Amino acid sequence: MRLVYFARVREAIGMDCEERDLPATVHTIQDCLDWLRQCDTRYALAFADPVRLRYALDQQMVTAEAPLAGYRELAIFPPVTGG
Amino acid sequence: MRLVYFARVREAIGMDCEERDLPATVHTIQDCLDWLRQCDTRYALAFADPVRLRYALDQQMVTAEAPLAGYRELAIFPPVTGG
Amino acid sequence: MKKIAITAESISTAMALTPLENLGGGALASFTGIARADSGVVALELEHYPGMTEQNLHAVADEAMTRWSLLGCVLIHRVGKIAVGEQVVVVATAAHHRAEALDACAFLIDRLKTDAAFWKKEHRTDGSALWVEAKSTDDARAEKWID
Amino acid sequence: MKKIAITAESISTAMALTPLENLGGGALASFTGIARADSGVVALELEHYPGMTEQNLHAVADEAMTRWSLLGCVLIHRVGKIAVGEQVVVVATAAHHRAEALDACAFLIDRLKTDAAFWKKEHRTDGSALWVEAKSTDDARAEKWID
Numbered sequence: 001m002r003l004v005y006f007a008r009v010r011e012a013i014g015m016d017c018e019e020r021d022l023p024a025t026v027h028t029i030q031d032c033l034d035w036l037r038q039c040d041t042r043y044a045l046a047f048a049d050p051v052r053l054r055y056a057l058d059q060q061m062v063t064a065e066a067p068l069a070g071y072r073e074l075a076i077f078p079p080v081t082g083g
Numbered sequence: 084m085r086l087v088y089f090a091r092v093r094e095a096i097g098m099d100c101e102e103r104d105l106p107a108t109v110h111t112i113q114d115c116l117d118w119l120r121q122c123d124t125r126y127a128l129a130f131a132d133p134v135r136l137r138y139a140l141d142q143q144m145v146t147a148e149a150p151l152a153g154y155r156e157l158a159i160f161p162p163v164t165g166g
Numbered sequence: 167m168k169k170i171a172i173t174a175e176s177i178s179t180a181m182a183l184t185p186l187e188n189l190g191g192g193a194l195a196s197f198t199g200i201a202r203a204d205s206g207v208v209a210l211e212l213e214h215y216p217g218m219t220e221q222n223l224h225a226v227a228d229e230a231m232t233r234w235s236l237l238g239c240v241l242i243h244r245v246g247k248i249a250v251g252e253q254v255v256v257v258a259t260a261a262h263h264r265a266e267a268l269d270a271c272a273f274l275i276d277r278l279k280t281d282a283a284f285w286k287k288e289h290r291t292d293g294s295a296l297w298v299e300a301k302s303t304d305d306a307r308a309e310k311w312i313d
Numbered sequence: 314m315k316k317i318a319i320t321a322e323s324i325s326t327a328m329a330l331t332p333l334e335n336l337g338g339g340a341l342a343s344f345t346g347i348a349r350a351d352s353g354v355v356a357l358e359l360e361h362y363p364g365m366t367e368q369n370l371h372a373v374a375d376e377a378m379t380r381w382s383l384l385g386c387v388l389i390h391r392v393g394k395i396a397v398g399e400q401v402v403v404v405a406t407a408a409h410h411r412a413e414a415l416d417a418c419a420f421l422i423d424r425l426k427t428d429a430a431f432w433k434k435e436h437r438t439d440g441s442a443l444w445v446e447a448k449s450t451d452d453a454r455a456e457k458w459i460d
Contacts, residue, residue, distance in 0.1 A: 007432035059365035079447035082431025090285035162300035165284025
């Protein structure tokens with residue numbers, strides 16, 4: 001799965017995107033966050049405050065409970081602050 | 084007293100301003116309207132519908148009950164329609 | 167910064183916005199009224215009461231400046247003959263934040279319509295010309311700003 | 314008429330208003346957001362999610378077009394580094410009457426702030442740079458448009 005990061009999340013992780021093979025135990029966005037947190041402390045820091053995280057699957061906003069099956073791109077980013 | 088007219092009122096009367104010596108019996112705007120109505124049918128027509136008349140004394144909006152004493156200019160016009 | 171203008175020359179939204187751009191505010195709002203080709207209308211003719219109309223516009227602008235702590239506001243109204251498609255009125259505001267700029271802009275045009283001494287005549291394709299009647303919906307919109 | 318643009322070049326209110334001027338509407342409204350020199354800020358940096366952000370802006374514009382029967386609406390958002398005093402965002406609407414143009418313009422900027430994938434960083438005089446936190450007041454303003 002392609003993972004893309006923006007703003008504070010991007011800077012905390014240190015890259016704007018990566019391609020990852022997710023383990024079979026990862027079904028939802030929440031599972032993916034938990035798994036990444038264990039991979040590296042940079043993810044643990046980037047995802048430390050779930051209240052300040054938002055998610056999109058193939059560019060559609062979803063919640064952390066959303067299943068990943070059938071999607072190619074997961075985006076993780078802070079609440080938006082444009083305008 | 085200087086009388087000034089605008090828009091539909093101006094066109095109905097046929098002039099945009101005139102200088103008038105008001106009789107001693109004319110105290111208020113209402114008195115002035117009544118007196119002018121008797122002077123000429125053009126005024127009677129111009130002032131036929133008081134609901135559609137507005138007044139200003141020395142460029143301040145007032146109601147028909149306002150006394151004229153101390154003012155130099157009475158303006159009579161329809162409700163405004165700018166913008 | 168407050169600017170009031172009544173002119174027989176053509177006007178533009180840019181004329182109102184330009185003087186507001188460098189006041190340090192984070193928000194500009196504008197409203198522009200254009201002469202519409204309603205049922206055969208080819209031109210408008212705007213009449214005003216020199217002296218009083220300017221006072222009316224200053225009073226409306228002063229109220230908006232105070233009520234929304236504006237950094238600036240501009241009211242420009244055209245008078246005389248105005249062809250369909252040309253701009254009749256432009257109001258613009260500058261404020262620190264967007265709510266102030268937007269609300270004050272809506273207030274200015276609503277109150278200008280009911281409080282400023284302008285009268286509008288419609289010239290039609292058939293040569294006829296009719297004074298526009300005041301709308302009770304305008305009074306209702308202006309009254310909603312009364313606290 | 315609907316126009317959406319995200320650009321790293323400098324933008325202006327006129328860019329949004331010009332395409333709306335000849336649609337036959339009687340009312341244009343605009344909102345312009347400018348980078349403010351808040352407590353030592355010298356520049357903003359705007360990031361977006363190419364593809365998704367454009368979709369977000371189209372969705373907000375489509376909702377406004379339908380809800381207020383607009384003749385046109387334009388949303389232009391700048392991205393990249395933006396110096397204090399420069400324009401960050403411009404929204405503009407054209408409608409037959411003023412209430413539609415003004416309300417839709419306020420709706421567009423309120424919803425753009427909460428629904429479009431942009432992130433803003435503030436660069437300060439001391440060389441520091443901080444991501445701006447989302448404001449709950451923005452959510453509140455966006456929610457008031459929900460019927």
